[in-house]
Amino acid sequence: MEIEAPRRRSDDTRAAILRAARDRFAAEGYERATIRLIAREADIDPSMVMRYYGNKAGLFAAAAEFDLRMPDVSYAPREHVGVILVRHFLDVWEDDEAFTALLRVGVTNPAGAEKMRGIFRDQLRPLAESLNPDPEEADKRLAFVASQMLGMALSRYVLRLPPAVDLTRDEIVRWLAPTIQGYLTGEAPPSPPPEDAGDDGALPARTE
Amino acid sequence: MEIEAPRRRSDDTRAAILRAARDRFAAEGYERATIRLIAREADIDPSMVMRYYGNKAGLFAAAAEFDLRMPDVSYAPREHVGVILVRHFLDVWEDDEAFTALLRVGVTNPAGAEKMRGIFRDQLRPLAESLNPDPEEADKRLAFVASQMLGMALSRYVLRLPPAVDLTRDEIVRWLAPTIQGYLTGEAPPSPPPEDAGDDGALPARTE
DNA sequence: ACTGTATGCCCACACCTGTTGACTTGCCAA
DNA sequence: TTGGCAAGTCAACAGGTGTGGGCATACAGT
Numbered sequence: 115m116e117i118e119a120p121r122r123r124s125d126d127t128r129a130a131i132l133r134a135a136r137d138r139f140a141a142e143g144y145e146r147a148t149i150r151l152i153a154r155e156a157d158i159d160p161s162m163v164m165r166y167y168g169n170k171a172g173l174f175a176a177a178a179e180f181d182l183r184m185p186d187v188s189y190a191p192r193e194h195v196g197v198i199l200v201r202h203f204l205d206v207w208e209d210d211e212a213f214t215a216l217l218r219v220g221v222t223n224p225a226g227a228e229k230m231r232g233i234f235r236d237q238l239r240p241l242a243e244s245l246n247p248d249p250e251e252a253d254k255r256l257a258f259v260a261s262q263m264l265g266m267a268l269s270r271y272v273l274r275l276p277p278a279v280d281l282t283r284d285e286i287v288r289w290l291a292p293t294i295q296g297y298l299t300g301e302a303p304p305s306p307p308p309e310d311a312g313d314d315g316a317l318p319a320r321t322e
Numbered sequence: 323m324e325i326e327a328p329r330r331r332s333d334d335t336r337a338a339i340l341r342a343a344r345d346r347f348a349a350e351g352y353e354r355a356t357i358r359l360i361a362r363e364a365d366i367d368p369s370m371v372m373r374y375y376g377n378k379a380g381l382f383a384a385a386a387e388f389d390l391r392m393p394d395v396s397y398a399p400r401e402h403v404g405v406i407l408v409r410h411f412l413d414v415w416e417d418d419e420a421f422t423a424l425l426r427v428g429v430t431n432p433a434g435a436e437k438m439r440g441i442f443r444d445q446l447r448p449l450a451e452s453l454n455p456d457p458e459e460a461d462k463r464l465a466f467v468a469s470q471m472l473g474m475a476l477s478r479y480v481l482r483l484p485p486a487v488d489l490t491r492d493e494i495v496r497w498l499a500p501t502i503q504g505y506l507t508g509e510a511p512p513s514p515p516p517e518d519a520g521d522d523g524a525l526p527a528r529t530e
Numbered sequence: 531a532c533t534g535t536a537t538g539c540c541c542a543c544a545c546c547t548g549t550t551g552a553c554t555t556g557c558c559a560a
Numbered sequence: 561t562t563g564g565c566a567a568g569t570c571a572a573c574a575g576g577t578g579t580g581g582g583c584a585t586a587c588a589g590t
Contacts, residue, residue: 123557124567143430145353149548159569164549197514220481221429222351227481234483257477257485258497264481265473269465273428273435273472275442277465288511289466293501303496306405331587332537357578367539372579 128166130156135177140215144174144223171225178216178229182206182237188244195245196295200287203263207271214271217264234260245298258297262290336374338364343385348423352382352431379433386424386437390414390445396452403453404503408495411471415479422479425472442468453506466505470498 122128134156138147149170153160167173185202187195207213216233219226234256242256243249266286269278330336342364346355357378361368375381393410395403415421424441427434442464450464451457474494477486 122566127567143351143353145351146430148546150546160548161550161570162568165567170548194515201517218429221426221476222354230481231483253485254489254493257483257489260483261473261477261486262470262501263473264476265469265471268429268472268476269469273438275439275465275468277461278469281462281465284513285462287514289505291514292511293470293504296501297497303500305492306495306499307402309409330536335537356576358576368578369540369580370538373537378578 124166127156127158127162131158131163131166131173132177135173136212136215139174139177139219140211142218143221144219144226149173174219174223174225175229178212178219178226180210180212180216180233182233184237184241186244187241192245192299193295195298196291196293197287199259199294199298200263200290203267204283204286207267213267217267217272242298255297259294262293262297266290332374335364335366335370338366339371339374339381340385343381344420344423347382347385347427348419350426351429352427352434357381382427382431382433383437386420386427386434388418388420388424388441390441392445392449394452395449400453400507401503403506404499404501405495407467407502407506408471408498411475412491412494415475421475425475425480450506463505467502470501470505474498 131152134152135147138152138155141147142151149163150160152173153163163170163173167176183206185198187198190198216226216230220230221227238256238260239253242252242259246252246255266278269275270281339360342360343355346360346363349355350359357371358368360381361371371378371381375384391414393406395406398406424434424438428438429435446464446468447461450460450467454460454463474486477483478489
């Protein structure tokens with residue numbers, strides 16, 4: 115299924131640009147990763163970026179092309195999907211900084227956020243639907259899964275909260291897998307007690 | 323404990339700047355929220371921002387001053403802390419866009435990330451330590467709590483993943499409270515099966 | 531009423547941004 | 561050897577950025 119690409123003489127340059135772009139987008143976010151900076155890191159002229167990728171948005175689109183390679187969990191024991199998925203996501207994050215880049219950019223840039231929603235829609239949703247017949251409920255459950263996994267990625271790889279950085283891979287799997295498993299296949303939790311019981315009702319206020 | 327502040331004639335301007343700054347930082351992130359834009363929204367001259375807040379970093383520091391007003395859970399039934407905390411965080415997020423601003427900025431700006439770590443350290447950690455005698459374990463458990471709450475904030479208020487946006491407040495409490503409760507007070511989960519069992523071991527790769 | 535000071539606005543500086551066009555170089559086919 | 565074309569370089573553009581200095585104004589204390 116490989117497309118016979120006409121090997122161009124500029125392929126090295128293109129690849130260098132893409133590598134530098136991923137690196138800078140991941141480290142700096144969209145706005146601060148300037149074309150000049152990326153070009154300098156790739157050791158080429160800034161105008162080359164324009165020639166090969168049109169404009170900055172095009173460069174980002176190319177750099178953030180990203181496949182989660184979600185495993186097919188429909189053949190795995192249903193009670194193992196939590197462990198499988200958490201491990202898989204850890205692999206993805208640590209193997210490829212494109213995801214960190216995407217996360218960073220998605221937070222500040224509308225195009226990045228849209229790309230993120232696209233990944234959710236096209237790569238994550240099918241998996242959830244393979245586990246749950248009702249598509250609406252699958253979506254809901256998947257939202258919680260995404261929140262937990264994205265939150266760990268955010269804490270650990272972007273914000274670098276010290277205790278999240280210090281966690282070992284095994285600790286993360288141990289604690290997160292049951293959560294993910296519950297979100298995907300557990301029964302819906304019961305309604306909590308009504309709002310006014312227990313909580314002190316205090317609204318947060320600014321320090322001044 | 324109120325400091326007797328000498329009421330200045332410029333207080334209205336200062337407040338307007340701060341309000342606009344929070345608004346823009348929350349909506350655009352650090353780099354795209356330019357001083358000129360903020361000033362225009364506050365309907366004042368950009369140089370006023372400099373006069374009252376020194377520079378852009380100072381403005382952000384003032385705009386992101388933020389008190390989570392964590393409730394004192396040591397008097398609440400131990401098994402209710404999950405519900406209490408999830409509700410409290412929902413209140414905080416929806417009451418005050420400063421947190422969204424902080425989250426957005428923390429992702430791209432080093433100073434923002436540092437501020438976020440400071441909040442974790444100074445406002446969250448004491449709560450965790452009041453629930454767990456071992457400070458190291460408290461930190462670890464808190465890391466998971468933070469990852470789940472931050473991830474929900476990210477999905478819902480920043481990335482706006484559709485299914486996360488559509489969740490009702492009650493649904494969020496129902497699903498997240500048991501997770502948080504488990505992270506804080508549950509027993510440590512057992513070790514998962516070793517790495518090579520079950521997982522297909524496939525590494526993600528880029529589409530090309 | 532007078533004056534000092536806080537407040538606010540205008541304008542400019544120096545720098546950096548994405549982007550473009552014209553130019554030079556070097557490879558490959560005829 | 562010649563011609564054509566891709567690859568790469570250089571300089572410049574128009575616009576936007578954070579920031580600072582200078583000047584008018586309006587209020588407060590005498």
